[in-house]
Amino acid sequence: MMKTQKRARLIYNPSSGQEIMKKNVADVLDILESYGFEASAFQTTIEKHSARNEAERAAKAGFDLIIAAGGDGTINEVVSGIAPLKKRPKMAIIPTGTTNDFARALKIPRGNPIEAARIIGKNQTIQSDIGRAYGDKYFINIAAAGTMTELTYSVPSQLKTIFGYLAYLAKGVELLPRVQAVPVKIKHDNGVFEGDVSMIFAAITNSVGGFETIAPDAKLDDGLFTLLLVKTANLFDIVGLIRMVLQGGKHMNDKNIEYIKTSKIEIEPQTDKRMMINLDGEYGGDAPILLENLKNHIEFYANVDEISDSALVDTQELELEEIAQKFSHEVEELSEHE
Template identity: 60%
Template sequence: MRARLIYNPTSGHETLRENVGDILNILEKAGYEASAFRTTPEEDSAMHEARRVAEEGFDLIIAAGGDGTINEVVNGISPLEKRPEIAIIPAGTTNDFARALKIPRDDVVEAAKVILKKQKLPIDIGQAGDKYFMNIAGGGSMTELTYEVPSAYKSILGYLAYLLKGAELLPKNSPIDMHIEYDDGVFDGKATLFLIGLTNSIGGMEQIAPDSVIGDGTFSLIIVKETNIRDLVHLIALVINGGRHVDNPKVIYTKTKKLSVKANNDSKIMINLDGEYGGDAPMDLVNLHNHLTIYANIDSMPDKSIPENVNIKKESD
């Protein structure tokens, strides 16, 4: 079996570059003939390499870096009919996807060792036009702060950078007039933001979609209706305090397999895909059920986050 490590040398204060040899040794121990590719400043470098090795018939791709690197790998292989399995080694800022899969986020070598456990999970992927996302999509004035945080701040301050920028933007927050269609209904009016998630971890917080089940074929949909600063601060407090925001009258929280969003009047909605700008509405977003298979630290994942019909043996069983 062949495995290709695709790593971003600038992620994680260059810890990836220093540990490539150890990671390749772990892959060899797992039974793979392993090689590595160092991403370049060229646009979509990781995506192009993932597509190339997938078409060559590699069995496994390891995406090592931040959420952006992982998103590129997902976009490289998701359009293909024959897709390799994937693993991730987190070395970025929020590492939402790794957080949900309980993969170590503070030691890249320990993250690689998850592959030795041979525990794999089928996961859903979101499709938005000709782009793909593995964790979150959204729109609204509050989601736009991710575009305004300088990369240097992300590297130094991590998620704190987003919180600081968010606090700065709160007084400027303006709800957007939008039309959203989802499986069980329609929302038409002004909203501060909408989010659809594939895991329970969004922006470093694990309570935004408290009952999310990985790979169950649905998105967790959150629509925050028109709010003022006091409402937003209150909702954030409810998120932190056990995910109780889902019962607030300012919030629509449900599950859906697809979503269509467009702006009303002269409004503009920039769509955020995994923290990056993904185009403007109108846009259709669809859940691709069990589209990829990924290595996960399933022993550490709560049973409620895994579909009941997925029979995966834990080491503790």
């Protein structure tokens, strides 16, 4: 009996990253064919959940591999289409967005669809954790809450496109004085936290907004979130924390930070004020909320050799550090004039 050929479905966002993917679809399909796949492509539309619906359809149709090409938003949608299913195909990523946090964690070349597609040929995979919120929403990088994260919603989408999750840093000088600490109750694997926080941050990957030092020891496959609670709303303290992040993750031991490893997080606001939840950089709903880590839920093609080599320096990360250093300097100047 003849062995049936493996099938791959490329789901790509045509407008992501200056339409770079649009120009490379034929070449990427050729590469997939050379690796033994029968390959086809789907271009996402402006219809709501276009990528998610196609991912679910392709998975149910028995495709062996689904490739998400676009920014973190497209990847999130494709994951959301596959994650609820019992039988899930393998996934690969061709990052063409701006921050590409998940691709950065998998060490996939960014902004170069051909090189990204070639990672599949290395045949190295990782069983990655996925976050689930409210029982039916999924995230691959972060879930965040608190007034500090709500500032991202005031940022024009143009800025968000340029800076990704760090968007609010660009407007931070104007917005940070509005940061407040609010009372919360947070249940986690090791107990309960009750107190005031300005930011709640649950990370799956070690890359957030392009920085790999916010949750430096986060692992993609350990079944645990890295939960960071910022317990201050003081401008000087926050600037100090940003500095420590830039100094290689020294914030982890600061008195203003709770740093917890946990597989489940239950967030209950202890106030009538609305608490919005940010999932992968977009508004995802309001607290109260239960976040669950689905351990090793989806198998991704990854550049496993490089994941283990933490000595590699990322040029884009250096640029982002420059932006943040400038930001921290501007905030200090603002504080001195108050």
